Amino acid sequence: MTENFKPTGLLQSLDERSRSIFREIVETYLETGEPVGSRTLSKSGIGLSPASIRNVMSDLTELGLLDSPHISAGRMPTHIGLRLFVDGFLEIGEPVENDRGAIEDRLRASGRDLQGVLKEASSLLSGLAGGAGLVTSPTRERPVRHVEFVPLATGEALCILVDELGEVENRLVPVPKGLPVTTLIEAGNYLAARMKGRTLREAAAAIRSEIAERRAELDAAATSLVEKGLAEWGGEVPGEERALIVHGRANLLSDSRAAEDMEQVRQLFDILDRQKGLLDVLDSTREAEGVRLFIGAENRLFPLSGSSLIVAPYMNASRQVIGALGVIGPTRLNYARVIPMVDYTARMVSQILGERQK
Structure with missing residues (x-):
């Protein structure tokens, strides 16, 4: 199951009106990728005038939850705001039936060969989640x-x-x-x-x-x-160096809308090319139970790339963590869909590898 996301104390300081407006802004931003204005919100059924909405948006901005890319533009969530939204508003459950079926069918169709399963996991995550799919090859730490x-x-x-x-x-x-x-x-x-x-x-x-x-x-x-x-026996096994399997880089390019987005994608590609650092980050999740989420500057590897990383460990038949898989993409990923998807994919890979070892 996924790691339990819990609201922070900041959420408790917001009244019901502020929560409602904040949630509407974040959900609209995640859907469109564009800053959200008060006039748009006033037409969404909130029941407040644009002036009242602007006052609330100003308060949320002072709290560091929203930001405005331009003086006259609407608001978009900051990385802190996205973290609060994920922790406090999302209900993380199982993937929808279609996603579960696609994940299971594609992984089982890839056969029981380890590399085939891992490559298919990276490919399907990139296709279903809309970012780049990442899978680390397993460690050699088998019993x-x-x-x-x-x-x-x-x-x-x-x-x-x-x-x-x-x-x-x-x-x-x-x-x-x-x-x-x-x-x-x-x-x-x-x-x-x-x-x-x-x-x-x-x-x-x-x-x-x-x-x-x-x-x-x-x-x-x-x-x-x-x-x-x-x-x-303390070093790496010759010819068995760890590897990072990446699919879906083109998804990161197609999501870019402006010159500054392209610069962020360039930085992200540099990170993907320097596999060692990203392998270390993915391996650092091995002690976590379920999914880990890094938003923007929460990860030292890509503080300036405007990216989010959702990652979960996979296990062998002995329930020992041997690797990790996940998705990296823009901070406006569909977290409600991608978090359960990454978790389910990790569990399916673990199950298939367990069957392979019997």
Whole structure:
């Protein structure tokens, strides 16, 4: 389910008339992308004169919830105003039936191949949400099923690790000349007992703590071998660098209406090209339950790009977060539709990956 959005204290300070006008301005802006004037609001059924509406709009502007791009223009929500609207006015539920059907059908039609599912998730999010769809490739932090050391004639040992999907990865570890095979077995058994069912990161932290506190009950040679094995497994897997799958950049261009919009899109494209920073932001959502939303300057990566990022984690069969997916687009995204859509897509990807691992 999506993370619970809660109204801030600012919402409580608004009277019913101010709330009604604020909500009408934001909803109209999200629909049209244009500033909203008092005359337009007076015709929307609010039941107030343009002069009364202007007074309320002025108060909302002083609170930092609205802004005017030009002196004579109407008002549009600031990033703070959009955050208040999402937190205080939107009821986040399930996607509409048509969106749920499209998401499930397209993901299942992509097959059970991991890359195929992730690419389809990015593509469908960009098409349905109207922004750019983003999906990170999964981390390599799958639970370990088996680990052992195999002696080689080269003065090295082969450290073999098998994860929960049955994928095998190897590392060469230097060993002292004449190291007894029993030491390799001891070190392998020690690692296997503590790694099984844990990710490498989880196991490494526990093992290092145990060794530091001299609770490992290993001799010096086996301890050294275990530490070398952990050091070898601490980096990225060669050929398995993290990747960011992006679809729908053209959607960001088609949404632009003015020269300043194009400059914002250019900045956003630069961010998408510098994948490392965006991967870090997406990975930072791994501890969250459900959807995370970043509006404009709330994210250090695109404070000037006028963009919003909606992101949710996806999981493996063991309910461990291994990646994230989402949508990036203009701040006037249809949040009521896109937030549930991102959440549902993440849950469907998790479900399909879980089925793949059985």
